[in-house]
Every structure is written in structure tokens, then in C-alpha cells.
Amino acid sequence: MTDTPGSCPPDGAVPEATAEIDARWHPETRAIRAGRRFSRDSLAPVLFPATTYEVGSVEDHRRMAGEPRSTHYYSRFGSPTVHEFEQAVAELEGAEAALASASGMAAITGVVLGLCSAGDHVVAQRQVFSVTSALFTYHLPRFGIEVTFVDGTDPQQFADAVRPGRTQLVFAETPANPALALTDIEAIAAIPGPFTVIDSTFATPVLQQPLALGADLVVHAATKGLAGHNDALLGVVAGSRDLIDAIWAWHVVQGGQASPFDAWNGLRGIRTLSARVRQQCETALAVAEHLERHPAVARVSYPGLDSHPQRDLAKRQMAAGGTIVAVELAGGLAAATTFCESTRVARMALSLGGPETLVVHPASTVGRQLTPAERAELGISDGLVRISVGLEHVDDLIADLDQALARAEAAGAG
Numbered sequence: 256m257t258d259t260p261g262s263c264p265p266d267g268a269v270p271e272a273t274a275e276i277d278a279r280w281h282p283e284t285r286a287i288r289a290g291r292r293f294s295r296d297s298l299a300p301v302l303f304p305a306t307t308y309e310v311g312s313v314e315d316h317r318r319m320a321g322e323p324r325s326t327h328y329y330s331r332f333g334s335p336t337v338h339e340f341e342q343a344v345a346e347l348e349g350a351e352a353a354l355a356s357a358s359g360m361a362a363i364t365g366v367v368l369g370l371c372s373a374g375d376h377v378v379a380q381r382q383v384f385s386v387t388s389a390l391f392t393y394h395l396p397r398f399g400i401e402v403t404f405v406d407g408t409d410p411q412q413f414a415d416a417v418r419p420g421r422t423q424l425v426f427a428e429t430p431a432n433p434a435l436a437l438t439d440i441e442a443i444a445a446i447p448g449p450f451t452v453i454d455s456t457f458a459t460p461v462l463q464q465p466l467a468l469g470a471d472l473v474v475h476a477a478t479k480g481l482a483g484h485n486d487a488l489l490g491v492v493a494g495s496r497d498l499i500d501a502i503w504a505w506h507v508v509q510g511g512q513a514s515p516f517d518a519w520n521g522l523r524g525i526r527t528l529s530a531r532v533r534q535q536c537e538t539a540l541a542v543a544e545h546l547e548r549h550p551a552v553a554r555v556s557y558p559g560l561d562s563h564p565q566r567d568l569a570k571r572q573m574a575a576g577g578t579i580v581a582v583e584l585a586g587g588l589a590a591a592t593t594f595c596e597s598t599r600v601a602r603m604a605l606s607l608g609g610p611e612t613l614v615v616h617p618a619s620t621v622g623r624q625l626t627p628a629e630r631a632e633l634g635i636s637d638g639l640v641r642i643s644v645g646l647e648h649v650d651d652l653i654a655d656l657d658q659a660l661a662r663a664e665a666a667g668a669g
């Protein structure tokens with residue numbers, strides 16, 4: 256292996272990580288260099304768009320075809336840029352290995368279908384992203400995998416639902432869509448038997464380290480804060496090498512490989528992750544405090560506020576309150592509709608974690624197919640608005656939210 260930028264190892268072997276990364280460095284420092292194996296002396300990661308690579312011998316063919324996550328063989332198996340993104344995430348999550356995929360949902364389905372078979376049982380919390388919920392509610396039963404739903408805020412419910420010898424996975428999302436309920440990662444990871452999987456998308460590795468708290472796997476919709484620029488559809492799972500290899504064996508069949516371009520954008524995002532997330536958290540806290548005092552607001556849910564019902568847990572497992580604020584407007588549906596349609600700095604769009612502040616009305620998106628009882632259980636009231644706080648100046652953002660709230664107040668009263 257030479258250090259020429261973009262050079263491929265002649266035998267397809269993955270070179271050792273650059274020696275310069277020191278485990279004692281802070282995540283900010285590691286994030287700037289993490290993952291570089293194939294673009295070592297190029298300061299920007301090198302993009303390898305190739306779908307296939309020449310192999311030197313029939314023996315190499317035989318070896319690489321059977322090797323998990325070969326990087327220079329055929330890109331459904333793995334590829335250099337995707338591998339660099341995976342290594343960077345593994346570095347930041349303190350994991351042995353990681354596997355990137357075509358979206359957050361490809362990562363989640365890859366974990367579940369890679370590790371569960373017909374007859375297995377999964378315990379999942381009710382408060383999860385709506386499409387994850389659809390996977391558990393409608394699709395897993397088609398494959399003979401049974402799911403028990405529990406309240407994610409109560410670790411005892413997870414423990415009680417586990418069926419010894421049958422429960423393969425315990426799945427939690429924290430902070431959770433859309434009302435920011437938290438799950439005690441350490442408590443559910445201590446339940447003996449099943450693998451614990453944490454969707455840590457809302458937190459990113461900067462704010463929360465599920466593996467250090469005992470979880471077996473951490474998944475991210477890297478589409479969100481990790482890649483962070485609304486220009487990559489990307490997922491990733493990190494954990495032990497054995498578990499990641501087992502998931503890869505299904506992933507290569509499912510064909511859920513991440514595109515090199517999206518992984519390259521993900522690597523770009525990781526290099527500024529810490530600075531972005533810390534700034535977004537600072538602004539989100541200011542927004543949450545401001546909204547909490549506003550007369551048009553009935554309730555604010557933000558893990559960084561003392562009023563959050565799980566504030567102590569937030570302090571224990573998160574480095575800050577996060578980049579998302581959930582706000583319930585006093586004027587209900589009319590007020591929430593007017594508010595979402597009136598912001599100018601904040602934009603109305605799905606997704607979260609990018610530089611632009613985004614607002615969504617969960618009752619009209621994820622909540623539209625739920626019964627009133629299901630919506631109430633998930634905290635999706637008609638007046639709820641989810642705000643993903645971006646990188647705009649805090650004063651511009653608060654002024655914008657105030658003018659939208661003034662219109663919302665009039666609409667709610669009318």
C-alpha cells in the first residue's frame with residue numbers, strides 16, 4: 256500500500272487506520288481525521304464512484320467474494336469512500352465496525368432482518384419514527400417476527416416484555432420522534448438476553464454514546480445531523496465486528512449499500528459535526544426558553560429544559576438538550592397551521608439536523624394515519640409543531656418565530 260491519494264491496495268486488503276489518530280483525543284479532533292484509509296494524504300476525502308474493481312488473481316477473487324465488506328471488489332459488498340465513512344462513524348461511536356446503507360430505514364431494516372428470523376420476537380418502544388413503526392407493525396409480522404410495543408419512558412416495560420430465548424432485539428429511539436421522549440439506554444441495555452439497538456439519530460455521536468452505555472448497536476439516519484446538509488440520503492449502524500458482519504450478510508442480499516457520493520457528503524458532514532451540533536444546541540435552548548415564556552404556547556418539550564419530565568435522564572445520558580424542539584401551540588390546529596405557513600427564516604419541510612431551521616406539523620404527517628388514541632399516546636396533538644433548529648443567527652430565528660406566533664395566535668382565537 257502506498258500513500259498516494261486514492262491508491263488501491265493491490266490485493267484489495269483494507270489498510271490499517273492512519274496511525275495519527277489518538278484514542279485520547281476529543282471527538283472534535285478525531286472527527287476531522289477519522290476514517291481515512293484510502294485518501295490518507297489528501298486533506299479532503301477522495302470520492303471513489305466505481306462499482307467494480309480489477310482483481311489481481313483468481314485467488315483474490317475467491318477471497319474477496321467471501322469476505323465481509325470487501326472494499327475493492329464490487330460495490331454492493333463495500334467500497335472505499337463508503338468504508339471511510341463507516342470507519343469515521345465507528346471511531347466516533349467507539350465501535351469496532353460500522354456498516355453504511357442507502358438510508359436510515361435501510362440501516363434499520365438491515366439490522367432487524369439481518370439478526371431476526373421467523374419465530375423471533377422483538378420488543379420495541381411505541382415512540383419511534385413513523386416508518387420504523389410501520390416496519391414493526393405491518394411488515395415484521397409478514398415474516399413471522401412478532402413485536403411487542405412498550406412505553407419507551409419505562410425501562411421496566413421493556414424488561415417485562417422480553418421472552419427468554421425468543422426475544423432477539425430490544426429497539427429504542429432516543430430522543431424520540433416527534434415529542435422528544437427519552438429512553439434510559441443504560442437500563443434497557445442491562446436487560447439480559449436480547450441485543451439492544453438504539454436509534455440515536457436525534458442525538459448524533461456528539462451528544463450521546465449508546466455503546467458506552469451498554470447498547471449492542473447504534474443506528475443513525477445519517478441523512479439528518481450526521482451528514483447535516485440535506486444533501487445525502489444515508490444510514491449507518493455501528494457495533495461489534497461480529498454483529499456488523501452478520502448484518503452485512505443480509506445487507507449484501509438486500510442491496511442496501513450506500514452510494515459513494517452520499518458517503519462522501521457524509522464524511523464532509525462529520526468533519527464539522529461537533530461545531531454544528533453544539534451551535535444548534537445553543538440556539539435550540541434559547542428558542543425553547545423563549546417559546547416556553549410565550550403566551551401563544553401551551554407547552555414546550557426540550558430535553559435541555561428543567562420542565563422536561565425526564566430532565567435528570569437527559570443530564571445523565573446526553574451532553575446537551577439536542578437540536579430539536581417540540582412546541583404545542585395553545586390555539587390547536589388552526590394556530591399550528593398558520594404558524595407553519597408563516598415562518599420565513601424557518602422553512603416548512605420534512606427532515607431535521609441540517610443548516611436550515613425546519614418546521615413540521617406531525618399531526619398532518621406521521622399522525623394522519625393514527626387513531627386519536629394512538630396520537631395521544633405519542634403526544635401528537637393538533638397544535639404540536641416540531642422545530643429542527645438550524646444554523647441561522649438566534650435573533651433572526653426568534654424574531655421569525657415571534658411573528659409567526661403572532662399570526663398563529665390570531666388564527667387560534669378566530
Ligand SMILES: Cc1ncc(COP(=O)(O)O)c(C=O)c1O
Nearest residue numbers: 358359360384454456476478489
Ligand atoms: C429517528 C429517525 N430514524 C430513522 C429515520 C429514517 O431515515 P431515512 O429517511 O434516512 O430513511 C428518520 C427519518 O426522519 C428518523 O427521524
